[in-house]
Amino acid sequence: MNPSTAFARVLVDELVRAGVRHAVLSPGSRSAPVALAFAAEPRLTLHVRIDERSAGFFALGVAVETGAPVAVVCTSGTAVANLHPAVLEASFAGVPLVLLTADRPPELRGTGANQTIDQTRIYGGAVRSAVEVGVPEHRIGAVAYWRSVTARALAVATDARHPGPVHLNLALREPLVPDGDPVWPEPLDGPRPGAWTAVTAPVTSPARIDDVLGGPPTERGAVVLGHGAADPREAAALAAALGWPLLSEPSGNGGSGSVPAFALLLADPTFAAAMTPDVVIVVGKPGLSRSLMGWLAGAGRQVVVDPRPDWADPTRSAAVVVPGVPVPAILEAPPRP
Structure with a gap:
């Protein structure tokens, strides 16, 4: 083709x-x-x-x-x-x-x-x-x-x-009409039904993590804080509540809860492959570490937290974009009597 x-x-x-x-x-x-x-x-x-x-x-x-x-x-x-x-x-x-x-x-x-x-x-x-x-x-x-x-x-x-x-x-470069060859080096279909990236409209309250993911959170997840993360405390609280590692770039302001020297760890191909996550929540704009970017590209699903219409997705692998850090059920306030 x-x-x-x-x-x-x-x-x-x-x-x-x-x-x-x-x-x-x-x-x-x-x-x-x-x-x-x-x-x-x-x-x-x-x-x-x-x-x-x-x-x-x-x-x-x-x-x-x-x-x-x-x-x-x-x-x-x-x-x-x-x-x-x-x-x-x-x-x-x-x-x-x-x-x-x-x-x-x-x-x-x-x-x-x-x-x-x-x-x-x-x-x-x-x-x-x-x-x-x-x-x-x-x-x-x-x-x-x-x-x-x-x-x-x-x-x-x-x-x-x-x-x-x-x-x-x-x-568009010629040829401009089909050549009769159906072969392409990768599948033309997307990996999932629906749009490549689903964008959630701004809301007054944060979404539940279960609703964002379409089910209970997986055990193999991670939270990444990049440059300009608007809600680093909420992101750290989400990671702690779910038992996920928090990977914060220097300008992500993740504090002491972040995994130290994670960029060096992910630079090891064997370690990075063994630690491939099912889900990654990305808050802010990552990009200081090539090893982190490669690891993000291989994640099963990437959720980007960004309220702007020009959200950051340097790996072009975001499946969902939400305006605020999702909240796990265990952190939600109990309903009023």
């Missing part, structure tokens, strides 16, 4: 998993992989509009009517600019649109190639997020990146605090 086809199939599947049920397509050559993937997806309705300006406003209306995010697909060049009026309307109205603009690969930019303009951040401040996704590559690990960046874009677009349009610029 060629990379453009594999990427498009993963992109569309992740959009559907995250709640997209309608897509609006203005056909073009460079966007062919994404158009074909949408056309083959039975879980959503594909609307075809030849004119990009009309497509943008049609998508805006569908999103308003359904209350759900709508994907908009167009080819490269000035087609992208023709979506701008609808993007501005969506921005002011707080309507979640997912703009999927096909683009030439870097080697064809700035060369006078047909249908090529500078599409990077073309919508400026009218979008909540703009990502240059990069040319799809035939390599192991690509699927995690594709799903992670798509899930994050949907989470930003639908954030209740500031919903609106998001932009994914898709540099």
Whole structure:
């Protein structure tokens, strides 16, 4: 399978998993992989509009009517600019649109190639997020990146605090149509049903750990404190209550309860493999230790605690994002009589 086809199939599947049920397509050559993937997806309705300006406003209306995010697909060049009026309307109205603009690969930019303009951040401040996704590559690990960046874009677009349009610029290299080869070096499906990363809306009280994990906590768990952890005391209390080790980076402010020299311990491959956790709760932004980052990437499930829409997930392996440190049942206050 060629990379453009594999990427498009993963992109569309992740959009559907995250709640997209309608897509609006203005056909073009460079966007062919994404158009074909949408056309083959039975879980959503594909609307075809030849004119990009009309497509943008049609998508805006569908999103308003359904209350759900709508994907908009167009080819490269000035087609992208023709979506701008609808993007501005969506921005002011707080309507979640997912703009999927096909683009030439870097080697064809700035060369006078047909249908090529500078599409990077073309919508400026009218979008909540703009990502240059990069040319799809035939390599192991690509699927995690594709799903992670798509899930994050949907989470930003639908954030209740500031919903609106998001932009994914898709540099696609030929071949742009399926080659008949179904083989890819890793499974294209995600490891679990639903979106790659599930984001919990802000709440006034912390969630129960059982609800976050979907069941009782496992014995093989850990709590990691990274830079800027907003709730280090609550995180330490959670680790103590569950009997999990607390791994605090220097700026995580974990105090004396943290495992000392854990970065050196995890640098031993044998030790790290033997200590692979089923669940890790990550509070703050880790990243000072390569050994810790590798260990996090291998965890069975990673829960990120971050109230911001641009949550930290450097390993692109977060399964759940919650706004505050979860509370174990044994720490909950008893109900009032």
